[in-house]
């Protein structure tokens with residue numbers, strides 16, 4: 001129904017091509033994420049979908065309709081901005097009701113729908129407040145309610161959580177996902193935070209410099225990176241070129257190799273290791289950081305620096321800087337790029 | 338203890354400055370309320386007669402009416418012309434902002450005496466015979482109000498996240514015009530009103546253009562004041578105090594209304 005088909009989409013600003021020949025399809029009801037470093041063109045692509053930026057070439061189809069050249073007012077697309085963009089002269093209720101007022105619905109109906117949506121985002125008691133008296137998270141939820149209340153066919157979210165502190169962000173993430181599932185709303189979410197993308201999405205398109213590098217469900221994107229860039233961007237992959245790989249394993253390699261930090265193990269005497277694992281390799285601890293449930297080590301093994309994540313389980317197993325240990329690498333989890 | 342003394346010090350300085358600023362006004366007030374203040378140190382003969390004389394003079398009432406309608410009319414016209422213009426430049430053509438900026442400096446850069454000579458030359462002949470009519474003053478005063486309104490509106494727009502607000506409104510189905518009236522205008526209202534009051538008190542006190550371009554044909558308060566110079570100075574004092582009170586009351590009312 002409300003699937004999206006983007007084909008050959010191209011956008012140039014006078015001196016710079018932001019992206020060219022983008023092809024994507026987004027399923028009806030899918031939570032689709034555009035992930036990529038700053039400046040790669042995510043916002044521009046999103047604004048093209050919304051009709052706020054004119055495209056130079058290509059087509060966008062929403063459901064049965066070609067919306068490439070349709071005015072934003074006529075697209076039935078809701079959008080939440082990073083800056084919230086709440087109307088400062090209106091109360092929360094009036095902000096949310098704005099779109100319905102424009103549609104000239106009758107007052108009773110407007111009140112009903114606004115009340116319902118405010119209850120959905122848990123803001124009922126703030127209805128008469130003005131935006132300036134709300135916290136960042138509350139403002140973002142007002143913005144969400146305001147774009148949902150008009151029942152759009154597609155919802156666009158441009159880094160809606162990046163201005164919030166970590167705890168609120170986690171909570172809002174879950175709330176957005178829950179609402180999206182409940183309404184079965186086709187959603188395009190933009191972020192530069194890979195953790196956010198991994199936890200929320202049905203599918204992620206990883207972008208860099210105006211190109212879609214890889215477009216896959218989160219698990220696949222994380223476990224099977226198809227390129228250097230994906231491997232480096234998703235998590236703390238150790239990406240070794242052919243020379244480094246040869247140095248590390250003392251056997252010859254072609255092309256580069258991606259090793260996830262959690263697929264490197266510290267050798268323990270009383271454990272059996274099957275043929276998935278590499279030979280023991282001697283390593284020295286260079287530094288370590290405590291990240292809560294895991295400890296991240298930087299090790300030097302055969303002159304190659306490796307990042308290794310170990311579960312933070314026993315205090316006595318914290319290795320000090322300079323300690324010598326043996327590591328094993330799970331070869332089945334390695335990716336040849 | 339020391340903060341108390343500091344406060345007292347601050348108070349006394351403030352009061353002293355207020356007093357200094359108020360002296361001329363107070364003296365004028367006292368002068369306008371007495372019969373004579375010549376040979377003696379203290380004034381003598383408390384009287385309202387100068388005020389009665391002034392407020393029963395039909396020429397004064399006409400001048401007051403002229404000044405009021407001229408100022409209010411000019412400001413309405415300015416607001417209607419300038420606000421959309423500044424918004425359009427800000428939102429659609431930001432490159433034109435430099436030009437507009439220079440334009441707003443012109444009324445300050447060119448002395449009124451100089452520009453009125455130019456205006457007289459331009460508008461004293463067919464097809465634009467406007468000198469001596471209030472219309473030339475309206476046009477000229479819009480130019481004077483431009484910098485005040487431009488500054489205020491432009492600063493307000495800068496403080497507002499105009500682009501995102503407009504985008505959000507459009508995605509919710511509003512046309513650009515609807516968005517302007519429902520969102521942008523209410524948010525710049527305060528700054529706009531403040532600049533209108535400022536222009537009002539400026540225009541009500543304007544003399545050079547009023548005298549040179551319209552003169553006796555359309556006598557405004559300031560021109561009337563000038564023409565009454567040879568009258569008793571008690572009378573002109575009453576005029577000044579009346580003029581001052583009118584401006585004060587209107588400004589206070591407008592501020593209250595604007596809150």
Ligand SMILES: Nc1ncnc2c1ncn2[C@@H]1O[C@H](COP(=O)(O)OP(=O)(O)OP(=O)(O)O)[C@@H](O)[C@H]1O
Pocket residue numbers: 013014016018036037038039040041042043044045192
């Ligand atoms: N109006 C514009 N005029 C010219 N260049 C622009 C314009 N808008 C964006 N760009 C350029 O397009 C590129 C992509 O910008 P975009 O805002 O889409 O990046 P982004 O991926 O959203 O980055 P971020 O994560 O920082 O928001 C940038 O190099 C930017 O400089």
Ligand SMILES: [Mg+2]
Pocket residue numbers: 042043044158
């Ligand atoms: Mg962006």
